[in-house]
Amino acid sequence: MNDTSGILDEALQRLHASGPERLGRLTNHGPMAVEALVHGGQARSVHRWLDYYRAKLEDMPARLAPVTDADWRAALGDPRRAADWIAYFERALAERPWREVLTAWWPVLLPGIAGGSTHPVIRVGHAVRALLGPGGETAPRVAELAHGLGYWAA
DSSP: OOOOOOOHHHHHHTTBBBBSSEETTEEHHHHHHHHHHHHHHHHHGGHHHHHHHHHGOBBBOOOOOOOOOOHHHHHTOOOHHHHHHHHHHHHHHHHHHHHHHHHHHHHHHHHHGTGGGGGGHHHHHHHHHHHSTTTTTOOOOOOOOOHHHHHOOO
16 A cells, blocks of 8 residues: 555545444444555555545434543443544544554454444554554544444444
């Protein structure tokens, strides 16, 4: 994967305004697809594909209430709390290295691996591959991990 142009980061930033699902049940495949396109050497196709796909997505749902270290268990597995969970992981990733956050949370989230037809864990996998790949730990890629973990937690 050669992302010297920042195409992946630009695409992720465009996608982060959209929610993890649409129509209450269909997964937003955009972040996974753009990472796979860039990883597969098709970076030049990313923005054209995203221009088409973006029209199918819904905006990020509204936040209901902050998820905190004290009350996260009550929000776990609640799809209405996706934006709350994403915000929680954005804060966690701003405070600690992404590997520490992932190491602490994947065992907690593992029982919900089948939720969202396994798309949340797949999204986390794509985010990790992007973080480990060329270009490394950029803000949009760390934010993508927050979106993936938040979707999985919800």
